[in-house]
Amino acid sequence: MFERYTGEAWEARFLPRLTYQEIAALPKEDALVILPIGAIEQHGPHMPVMTDALIGEAVLTHALDQLDEEGNIWLLPPLAYGKSNEHLDFPGTISLSASTLQGLVTDIATSVAKAGFRRLVLFNTHGGNTDLLNVAARELRISTGLMVFFLSPSSLNAAHDLLSDEEKEYGIHAGDYETSLVMAIKPAWVHTDKLVREIPDLSGLHYLTLEGKTRFAWVMSDISSSGAMGDSTQATSAKGELILSRCATTLALALKELATFEISTVRSAPREEMSVRDA
Numbered sequence: 001m002f003e004r005y006t007g008e009a010w011e012a013r014f015l016p017r018l019t020y021q022e023i024a025a026l027p028k029e030d031a032l033v034i035l036p037i038g039a040i041e042q043h044g045p046h047m048p049v050m051t052d053a054l055i056g057e058a059v060l061t062h063a064l065d066q067l068d069e070e071g072n073i074w075l076l077p078p079l080a081y082g083k084s085n086e087h088l089d090f091p092g093t094i095s096l097s098a099s100t101l102q103g104l105v106t107d108i109a110t111s112v113a114k115a116g117f118r119r120l121v122l123f124n125t126h127g128g129n130t131d132l133l134n135v136a137a138r139e140l141r142i143s144t145g146l147m148v149f150f151l152s153p154s155s156l157n158a159a160h161d162l163l164s165d166e167e168k169e170y171g172i173h174a175g176d177y178e179t180s181l182v183m184a185i186k187p188a189w190v191h192t193d194k195l196v197r198e199i200p201d202l203s204g205l206h207y208l209t210l211e212g213k214t215r216f217a218w219v220m221s222d223i224s225s226s227g228a229m230g231d232s233t234q235a236t237s238a239k240g241e242l243i244l245s246r247c248a249t250t251l252a253l254a255l256k257e258l259a260t261f262e263i264s265t266v267r268s269a270p271r272e273e274m275s276v277r278d279a
């Protein structure tokens with residue numbers, strides 16, 4: 001017996017548990033394939049380097065558990081590694097280069113398209129992957145014809161009323177949000193005796209922000225000495241449970257919308273063209 005890949009979501013939704021004949025027979029018209037992309041990178045003194053990959057798998061597992069049986073939504077093996085070179089000053093970070101990550105995602109997407117699927121979600125749980133994956137998504141739209149989506153659980157607005165204003169602004173890495181989640185997902189993997197509060201000093205700056213529209217390029221050791229950014233001393237497993245369940249509920253609804261989205265319906269005909277056609 002082997003315990004990984006157990007439970008409803010993995011039994012019912014894990015694409016590579018099927019045979020090639022079963023995959024060939026799947027209706028592709030309304031199918032959605034999900035590629036989770038995480039990171040293996042330092043997450044402060046209190047959290048495992050697998051934090052981002054772990055959060056992605058947990059959120060997806062809970063979301064897929066909430067889908068009804070008809071949903072034609074399929075999970076690929078999660079890609080644990082991401083582009084994490086901003087964390088390489090801390091040991092345990094394993095980073096793919098930008099070109100490697102783009103190459104991996106491109107090769108996987110090309111194979112997904114060749115099997116006849118039409119929709120692919122890049123499900124991302126590491127902020128450092130975001131810019132690259134959005135570039136890759138558009139390149140894939142052009143090269144494969146797939147409808148490609150970018151989705152990140154942190155953008156599902158599941159914690160807006162649970163975090164302080166300071167945390168919403170600066171809690172970008174191993175802060176209250178992520179620490180609460182891992183406390184709920186794998187409590188034994190959090191060192192509660194090493195929680196840390198670290199907030200950058202951006203006082204006196206009117207335009208520059210860490211992740212806003214006017215920004216400076218940084219690596220983590222430029223802006224944090226502990227490797228964390230935010231206040232994990234506020235984290236609780238109860239908060240993590242709530243964020244996890246809200247993320248899962250919203251994600252399940254979002255995935256259903258993505259699975260039936262048709263990009264061909266987005267463009268509206270110009271008025272002149274319509275009147276010519278109507279005439």
Ligand SMILES: [Zn+2]
Pocket residue numbers: 043051052125126173174178
């Ligand atoms: Zn993280």
